[in-house]
Amino acid sequence: MTLLQPLGLLALAAVPVLVALSLWRWRRREVIVSSLLLWRDVAAAWRHAPHARRRRQLDPLLILRVAVALALAGALCAPVLLRAARATRRLIVVLDRSASMATRRPDGLTRWRAARDELLKLLVQLDAADRVEFATVPPLADRAIGAERGPRDAASLILTLEPSDAAAEPADLRRAALEAQARQPAARVLVVTDAPVPGLPPGVALLATGAPARNLGITTFAARPYPDGRTEVLIAVANASPAAAAAQVALRADGRELGRRRVDVAGAATARVIFEARPAAAAVLEARLDGADDLPVDDRAWLARRSERLRIAWVGDECYYLRRALAVQDGVEVVELPAPPDAAVPDGFDLALYYRAAPRRLAAGSLVVVAPGAPVGALRPGPLAEAAPASVVARRDPLMAAVRLEGLALGRVPRPALPGGFETLATAGDVPLIGRWRDGAATVVYVGVDPASSAWPLDPSFPIFWANVVASAARQGQQAGSFGCSRPGQAVAIRAGPEAALIEPGGDRRPLTADALRPERAGLYRVVSGAQETPVAVSLLSESETRAAAAEARPPAAFLAATGGTATAADAVATWRLGGWLALLGLGLVLLHGGLSARARQRV
Amino acid sequence: MRDTQSPRAPAASAPPPRPPQSPALLDPDFLRKLDLLEVLFKRNVVGRREGDRPGHQRGGRTEFAEHREYTPGDDLRYLDWNIYGRTDRLFVKEFTKQEAVLACVLLDASASMGLGQPRKLEYAKRLAAALAYLAGVGGNEALLGAFQGPSVAWSPRFAGRPDLQGLAAFLEPIQPAGPTDLLAALRALRERVHERSLVILISDLLEEGGGRRGLRLLGSQRFDLSVLHVLSPQELHPPAIGPVRLRDSEADTAEDLAVDADALRLYADRLNAFCEGWRAFCQRHDIRFIETSSAAPFEECVLGYLRRGGLVR
Numbered sequence: 001m002t003l004l005q006p007l008g009l010l011a012l013a014a015v016p017v018l019v020a021l022s023l024w025r026w027r028r029r030e031v032i033v034s035s036l037l038l039w040r041d042v043a044a045a046w047r048h049a050p051h052a053r054r055r056r057q058l059d060p061l062l063i064l065r066v067a068v069a070l071a072l073a074g075a076l077c078a079p080v081l082l083r084a085a086r087a088t089r090r091l092i093v094v095l096d097r098s099a100s101m102a103t104r105r106p107d108g109l110t111r112w113r114a115a116r117d118e119l120l121k122l123l124v125q126l127d128a129a130d131r132v133e134f135a136t137v138p139p140l141a142d143r144a145i146g147a148e149r150g151p152r153d154a155a156s157l158i159l160t161l162e163p164s165d166a167a168a169e170p171a172d173l174r175r176a177a178l179e180a181q182a183r184q185p186a187a188r189v190l191v192v193t194d195a196p197v198p199g200l201p202p203g204v205a206l207l208a209t210g211a212p213a214r215n216l217g218i219t220t221f222a223a224r225p226y227p228d229g230r231t232e233v234l235i236a237v238a239n240a241s242p243a244a245a246a247a248q249v250a251l252r253a254d255g256r257e258l259g260r261r262r263v264d265v266a267g268a269a270t271a272r273v274i275f276e277a278r279p280a281a282a283a284v285l286e287a288r289l290d291g292a293d294d295l296p297v298d299d300r301a302w303l304a305r306r307s308e309r310l311r312i313a314w315v316g317d318e319c320y321y322l323r324r325a326l327a328v329q330d331g332v333e334v335v336e337l338p339a340p341p342d343a344a345v346p347d348g349f350d351l352a353l354y355y356r357a358a359p360r361r362l363a364a365g366s367l368v369v370v371a372p373g374a375p376v377g378a379l380r381p382g383p384l385a386e387a388a389p390a391s392v393v394a395r396r397d398p399l400m401a402a403v404r405l406e407g408l409a410l411g412r413v414p415r416p417a418l419p420g421g422f423e424t425l426a427t428a429g430d431v432p433l434i435g436r437w438r439d440g441a442a443t444v445v446y447v448g449v450d451p452a453s454s455a456w457p458l459d460p461s462f463p464i465f466w467a468n469v470v471a472s473a474a475r476q477g478q479q480a481g482s483f484g485c486s487r488p489g490q491a492v493a494i495r496a497g498p499e500a501a502l503i504e505p506g507g508d509r510r511p512l513t514a515d516a517l518r519p520e521r522a523g524l525y526r527v528v529s530g531a532q533e534t535p536v537a538v539s540l541l542s543e544s545e546t547r548a549a550a551a552e553a554r555p556p557a558a559f560l561a562a563t564g565g566t567a568t569a570a571d572a573v574a575t576w577r578l579g580g581w582l583a584l585l586g587l588g589l590v591l592l593h594g595g596l597s598a599r600a601r602q603r604v
Numbered sequence: 605m606r607d608t609q610s611p612r613a614p615a616a617s618a619p620p621p622r623p624p625q626s627p628a629l630l631d632p633d634f635l636r637k638l639d640l641l642e643v644l645f646k647r648n649v650v651g652r653r654e655g656d657r658p659g660h661q662r663g664g665r666t667e668f669a670e671h672r673e674y675t676p677g678d679d680l681r682y683l684d685w686n687i688y689g690r691t692d693r694l695f696v697k698e699f700t701k702q703e704a705v706l707a708c709v710l711l712d713a714s715a716s717m718g719l720g721q722p723r724k725l726e727y728a729k730r731l732a733a734a735l736a737y738l739a740g741v742g743g744n745e746a747l748l749g750a751f752q753g754p755s756v757a758w759s760p761r762f763a764g765r766p767d768l769q770g771l772a773a774f775l776e777p778i779q780p781a782g783p784t785d786l787l788a789a790l791r792a793l794r795e796r797v798h799e800r801s802l803v804i805l806i807s808d809l810l811e812e813g814g815g816r817r818g819l820r821l822l823g824s825q826r827f828d829l830s831v832l833h834v835l836s837p838q839e840l841h842p843p844a845i846g847p848v849r850l851r852d853s854e855a856d857t858a859e860d861l862a863v864d865a866d867a868l869r870l871y872a873d874r875l876n877a878f879c880e881g882w883r884a885f886c887q888r889h890d891i892r893f894i895e896t897s898s899a900a901p902f903e904e905c906v907l908g909y910l911r912r913g914g915l916v917r
Contacts, residue, residue, distance in 0.1 A: 030849045031848050032851050032853050033719070033839075033850050034717075034720075034839060035716055035784075036858075037810050038874045041874055042861060042874065045870055046862060047861070
């Protein structure tokens with residue numbers, strides 16, 4: 001408790017004055033009675049009474065007067081009760097909204113529902129003054145929820161959230177947790193997910209709600225047309241369960257089934273199925289796994305035929321392996337430029353590829369720099385050194401989907417000085433091999449490995465990586481090539497007229513107000529512009545989501561106990577101002593005193 | 605003993621001190637109710653003047669008593685000629701003499717009567733006025749006396765329907781003062797009143813003198829006696845006021861004590877014994893004893909207590 005007006009304590013000087021006055025009055029207090037005739041015996045009895053009875057007794061009115069003085073002195077001091085012992089607790093919840101959170105657990109609940117219930121239990125234990133902040137991975141596309149709120153609002157918010165169909169890497173969750181911790185060092189960070197998140201720093205707790213799942217999912221769906229009209233379709237089916245499983249895989253073209261195969265998948269393994277079909281002019285291919293399992297979203301995948309070719313500007317030296325890797329991509333047109341262009345990505349091109357070269361300046365567009373040898377924006381290539389064994393860091397990133405670098409000898413690679421916001425996708429020891437960053441409106445993919453001086457082109461991961469690069473460029477730019485798809489949560493550029501409308505997988509139709517679409521749900525979308533209808537395929541195709549394993553859960557109550565109070569100066573807020581209450585109490589005591597004294601006077 | 609017309613009467617030069625706010629002595633509505641009552645006199649009360657009350661003495665001409673055989677010397681005007689005509693015997697008619705008896709109201713105006721809430725004296729004044737009015741309404745006489753210590757102030761005798769202004773002129777200026785001396789007051793009454801009359805003493809009886817002796821004296825002389833005992837609620841149920849010095853209102857004496865629960869229990873015992881003593885005394889000497897509190901509603905006192913006490917009907 002703090003006194004805002006300590007000088008009010010001077011009013012306590014009235015207390016001894018009151019006591020003295022009361023004693024003085026008591027000494028001289030005299031009451032006139034009609035006659036002492038009846039009181040004489042009473043007085044005699046009192047005189048002969050034991051000493052204890054004859055002691056001076058406290059006058060109730062004096063007690064009331066002293067209480068009034070104390071109350072008024074207290075009111076003058078303006079005391080306030082500060083919430084010092086119990087400070088506001090700040091909690092930041094990093095919420096995994098990835099597709100795997102929709103996996104059903106053996107107890108019948110989805111991992112999301114279990115996480116939500118655990119969070120609600122946690123929020124119930126918080127005080128109204130505690131603050132909760134949310135960060136979701138992947139982020140919500142339609143609104144921001146980053147503001148601090150009380151436990152009640154936080155509970156209301158959680159009830160409105162649903163998991164998306166997008167993929168999320170443990171690294172994304174770790175990054176979000178680190179950012180939250182850096183933003184509010186006094187806050188406790190809780191990562192709510194279904195899978196282990198390695199490398200969480202101290203102070204960041206993990207609430208994992210995963211459980212062993214029985215799930216088969218399509219993790220790869222690719223179609224490669226041949227000039228003779230045949231199309232080779234690759235479907236990979238991953239098994240999340242340690243037990244072997246079997247399912248029927250069906251391939252459809254524009255809703256018509258082209259083929260059906262049985263696929264047997266060993267425990268925790270992946271099986272591939274290749275169809276050779278003649279989809280003719282089909283616009284959409286769909287792969288479907290029959291049979292129910294714990295995660296439905298990865299049981300279907302779609303590919304849409306690209307309507308235009310992807311144009312890639314080649315700048316720099318010739319590289320046979322790289323040129324071959326691009327040449328096998330359907331719908332890709334590579335144009336070699338004789339001299340570096342003024343713009344990093346020249347007009348008319350969807351992607352610029354710099355091999356052993358660097359753009360003069362970075363501008364809007366997507367470009368890939370391979371073994372640049374010169375600064376690219378803020379990136380400075382360092383001296384070459386023998387590469388350590390390589391590994392993929394961001395397996396869920398679309399660029400690194402199905403790419404395996406482990407065990408490859410990659411020769412000598414530079415150790416670059418990295419620009420801010422550089423996102424490492426693959427490393428050789430502690431040297432970044434592949435990464436990505438944004439510089440203004442430019443998106444730059446850096447590849448430190450020189451294909452001409454390494455064994456990487458001999459590995460299947462090489463064409464896969466470049467196929468990913470082309471697919472990514474196609475998603476970010478225009479639909480190009482034969483068949484392709486986007487991932488949930490990623491932006492899809494759409495070329496459509498002003499009156500265009502979007503038909504969602506469920507059949508809902510809404511006007512298309514932007515040139516980009518960031519769908520959260522997997523499925524087949526259709527963009528209708530006049531008489532033209534363009535399919536947009538959005539498929540999960542994420543092995544990590546299909547296989548999302550269970551992590552050991554940590555009870556929220558234990559986390560809350562560990563959280564404790566994190567008091568800051570700003571938290572020491574006055575909660576109760578007692579001055580008014582004391583004044584009111586004093587007034588009440590004055591009235592009581594008046595009533596009692598009047599009654600006493602009347603009786604005497 | 606000193607007779608004064610008005611105790612502590614205001615000086616002619618100074619304006620009379622206003623008594624504490626009190627209701628009018630008798631309001632018109634209450635007077636109408638009083639008209640239905642009358643004071644009960646015992647048979648031994650004898651009046652000196654002719655009045656409306658049938659007396660013991662023969663005489664008068666209006667109230668027939670009985671026939672008596674004629675004896676020489678009787679007034680021939682009272683011979684009953686009708687009987688003589690029927691029986692040839694002479695009888696004379698005898699009449700009872702009608703008399704007006706006296707009701708003396710002796711009002712204690714000592715200092716102790718000035719205490720209490722409401723004040724006992726104001727209550728007693730209204731009782732005295734009501735009783736004097738009732739006596740007058742019954743065709744009798746009323747005499748008011750207010751005593752303070754040994755001195756008694758007497759009103760003129762009120763005969764017949766009393767003059768309310770006269771009553772008020774006597775009662776209202778009376779202010780409480782002095783000690784209580786019942787014996788002296790009763791002796792003064794005996795000296796002033798020579799016929800056997802109704803004596804009503806209105807007092808708190810809080811004195812150690814010879815009040816009982818005075819009453820025995822009047823009783824032995826066949827006065828019709830009544831005692832109205834008036835106490836205040838503060839005397840009946842005093843509050844626990846803690847340590848205090850109690851000072852006697854009539855004597856310069858004081859007692860220090862703590863008025864607590866134990867003291868109040870003892871006080872209640874003493875008060876009960878005091879009242880019971882007076883009750884027993886009055887019963888023994890054929891004296892009406894009526895107790896009331898100054899907080900009791902006045903009408904209820906007159907129409908209830910006094911009727912139940914046999915003083916009025």
